[in-house]
Amino acid sequence: MFSVSSAGGKQPRRMRRHLLLLVLLFALPGLQARDRESPLVGTWLINQERTAEVQPEFKNAGMFDNLGGGSVSVSVMGVPLPKSQRPQRNAIGAPRDPDVLACLEMVLQEDGDRMQATYQNVGEEMFIRGNFRGRSTNWRGKSLTQSYETTERKVTKTYQIQADGSLLVTVKIKPQKDKKRIYKRVFERATAPATPNPATPAQESRAAS
DSSP states (O other), X not given: OHHHHHHHHHHHHHHHHHHHHHHHHHHHHHHHHHHSOOTTOEEEEEOHHHHHHHOOXXXXXXTTTTGGGSOEEEEETTEEEEOSSOOOOOOXXXXXXXXXXXXXXXXXXXXXXXXXXXXXXXXXXEEESEEETTEEEEEETTEXXXXXXXXXXXXXXXXXXXXTSOEEEEEEEEETTSOOEEEEEEEEEOOOOOOOOOOOHHHHHHHHO
């Protein structure tokens, strides 16, 4: 009687162990993926020359007027690029273009299913993974995409790290009764300032004298 009962009790335990191992095997890759920080995270500075090179050609004059809801300046090859000062608001009722088009410096920070974008001297934006308040957002590996549609237009934004390490931002805007517009910005990752080498005793002695 005892041997039968003992064998019957061991079998459920083994099954529970096997199930637990299977759960861990399936969950571990997902947990590891979440622990890895997105390569998009960091501080990015606009490269105006490269931005001018990748800019699509517009047939209509004045297409860059009030780009990003603020002032622009013609600085490279006749292509208007954003100034450093805070942009002015669009006219009441006019849709505001994404802030990324008007910034010179951008900081991306990841927190779980949220990606905080700070556009220096322009504004901030919170990307929330999935479908949230009419915006479909996702990022994986070296790419982030977001799309949304209003009664006036459809907007698609893509942040893609290129093979050379630069960040290409592409914004597509399709007004309801107008042609689609495509804007591109190229950002380079900001490098940390060099740490000065500690002074040697001989150098400190000369400096003191």
